[in-house]
Amino acid sequence: MTATAGPHILVYPFPTSGHIIPLLDLTQRLLSRGLTVTILVTPNNRPLLDPLLSTYPESCLRTLVLPAQGSPLNPPRDRLFTLMYGLRELHYPALLDWFKTHPSPPVAILSDFFLGWTHQLASEVGVPRVVFSPSGALALSVAFSLWVDLPKNDEPENDNFKVSFTKIPNCPVYPWFQVSHVYRMYEQGHPNWEFYRSCLLADKASWGVVFNSFTELERVYLDHLKKDMGHNRVWAVGPVLPAFDDMASRGGSSSVPTHEVLTWLESRPENSVLYVCFGSRQVLTSKQMDALADALEKTRVNFVWCVRQSSKGHVAGDEGVLPEGFEDRVAGKGYIIKGWAPQVAILRHKTVGAFLTHCGWNSVLEGISAGVVMLTWPQSADQFTNANILVKELKVGIRVGEGTQIILESTELAHLLNESVDGTLPERMKAEELSGAASNAVSDGGSSDKDLDEFIKSIRELKSSKF
Numbered sequence: 001m002t003a004t005a006g007p008h009i010l011v012y013p014f015p016t017s018g019h020i021i022p023l024l025d026l027t028q029r030l031l032s033r034g035l036t037v038t039i040l041v042t043p044n045n046r047p048l049l050d051p052l053l054s055t056y057p058e059s060c061l062r063t064l065v066l067p068a069q070g071s072p073l074n075p076p077r078d079r080l081f082t083l084m085y086g087l088r089e090l091h092y093p094a095l096l097d098w099f100k101t102h103p104s105p106p107v108a109i110l111s112d113f114f115l116g117w118t119h120q121l122a123s124e125v126g127v128p129r130v131v132f133s134p135s136g137a138l139a140l141s142v143a144f145s146l147w148v149d150l151p152k153n154d155e156p157e158n159d160n161f162k163v164s165f166t167k168i169p170n171c172p173v174y175p176w177f178q179v180s181h182v183y184r185m186y187e188q189g190h191p192n193w194e195f196y197r198s199c200l201l202a203d204k205a206s207w208g209v210v211f212n213s214f215t216e217l218e219r220v221y222l223d224h225l226k227k228d229m230g231h232n233r234v235w236a237v238g239p240v241l242p243a244f245d246d247m248a249s250r251g252g253s254s255s256v257p258t259h260e261v262l263t264w265l266e267s268r269p270e271n272s273v274l275y276v277c278f279g280s281r282q283v284l285t286s287k288q289m290d291a292l293a294d295a296l297e298k299t300r301v302n303f304v305w306c307v308r309q310s311s312k313g314h315v316a317g318d319e320g321v322l323p324e325g326f327e328d329r330v331a332g333k334g335y336i337i338k339g340w341a342p343q344v345a346i347l348r349h350k351t352v353g354a355f356l357t358h359c360g361w362n363s364v365l366e367g368i369s370a371g372v373v374m375l376t377w378p379q380s381a382d383q384f385t386n387a388n389i390l391v392k393e394l395k396v397g398i399r400v401g402e403g404t405q406i407i408l409e410s411t412e413l414a415h416l417l418n419e420s421v422d423g424t425l426p427e428r429m430k431a432e433e434l435s436g437a438a439s440n441a442v443s444d445g446g447s448s449d450k451d452l453d454e455f456i457k458s459i460r461e462l463k464s465s466k467f
């Protein structure tokens with residue numbers, strides 16, 4: 001906590017877990033380095049600010065609570081647009097007014113990449129907009145390339161049609177089914193998609209971008225983005241993991257008492273437990289669920305499985321449920337969490353050695369920081385890109401599935417689960433090395449520590465220069 005009030009910025013997270021969690025973690029770092037922050041949240045997310053509000057006085061941290069639109073009843077394909085557009089409609093006029101009447105308005109806006117429209121708002125109020133990317137630099141490079149170049153699938157019936165990104169380092173190539181589902185649905189001229197595209201293009205045109213990533217992890221892609229965006233205001237400041245000792249309420253209340261799962265882990269040998277979780281939203285299909293449950297029954301590895309229950313509006317149709325009697329059959333070797341797991345606390349426990357993940361970028365960074373072997377089963381969005389980084393570039397990942405396209409037979413999957421906690425795996429050594437690199441990056445003088453200093457210096461300079 002700092003006594004002097006530093007330059008004031010507006011922090012605006014996108015209101016879903018995978019986006020708001022890392023930006024709140026980053027906000028803690030900005031506050032601890034002396035910035036004054038107003039953080040904009042919708043009423044349902046207001047409780048997530050409690051740990052910050054109980055640590056920092058009102059002179060440093062203020063909240064701006066603006067309404068969320070009602071629950072979208074739209075088909076799943078339109079849900080993201082509805083949320084993005086709804087926020088723009090509700091918040092743009094309110095923010096304009098807030099800026100114009102504020103006695104000492106923010107000198108910059110730091111907002112999530114799904115809030116590209118804040119670039120225009122920032123221009124209107126005469127301050128720079130900085131993008132916060134909760135995804136990695138390769139993922140954002142791919143997104144920019146898609147929405148600028150608009151590559152087509154020349155064989156619409158072929159889900160394996162290859163799309164090449166020749167301008168990006170290492171020239172990634174993805175089969176069509178691994179390209180972002182939002183892009184695959186793109187309809188030129190349709191207002192929803194053109195709005196989405198305009199937001200992405202506004203991200204690219206923004207004054208700067210802050211990544212929850214670190215240089216040693218994504219150097220070539222960070223350098224590429226500097227060239228692509230035409231300036232060097234690209235800062236990699238991650239992993240922005242919690243500074244608070246108690247991480248139980250991070251992102252929401254845990255569905256089990258954290259001490260209970262930690263006690264369960266405590267009695268296991270070091271690096272012997274597998275943690276399974278597919279992020280904050282992903283619900284498995286019945287085929288995926290059955291194969292995984294069957295493999296977990298067959299494996300000899302102890303595991304913690306965070307099972308995402310479907311909530312209204314998440315997936316239409318095919319939703320997997322735990323097989324009848326599963327919990328009894330795995331009693332003793334499996335700990336099941338139905339709902340929200342204290343993920344970072346679990347991953348950091350010394351007895352956890354492997355992580356079966358959907359490869360959401362936060363999970364990737366949390367797994368890397370914890371030094372666990374990553375079993376990759378990407379489902380959508382940037383997750384295929386992230387899985388490729390883990391497996392091909394960093395060599396800490398082992399592929400165990402690809403969306404609904406590659407679902408291994410349960411005996412084969414169980415075999416990979418058994419191997420994942422083998423102490424002699426080359427991936428384990430790499431995982432330990434990478435965990436050290438992540439920790440060095442955020443330590444005093446590390447690459448992320450320096451980038452955060454540079455970012456804050458740039459914000460401080462704004463105070464004295466008219467944007």
Ligand SMILES: O=c1ccn([C@@H]2O[C@H](COP(=O)(O)OP(=O)(O)O[C@H]3O[C@H](CO)[C@@H](O)[C@H](O)[C@H]3O)[C@@H](O)[C@H]2O)c(=O)[nH]1
Nearest residue numbers: 018134135279280281340341343360361362363381382383
């Ligand atoms: O039971 C749970 C489930 C999740 N988490 C946390 O929630 C976050 C989940 O983020 P992530 O792993 O990135 O997954 P998603 O929630 O699926 O994130 C979305 O946002 C990410 C950042 O842009 C993208 O990389 C993903 O593809 C996209 O699905 C992480 O911090 C987890 O620790 C918990 O604490 N407990």
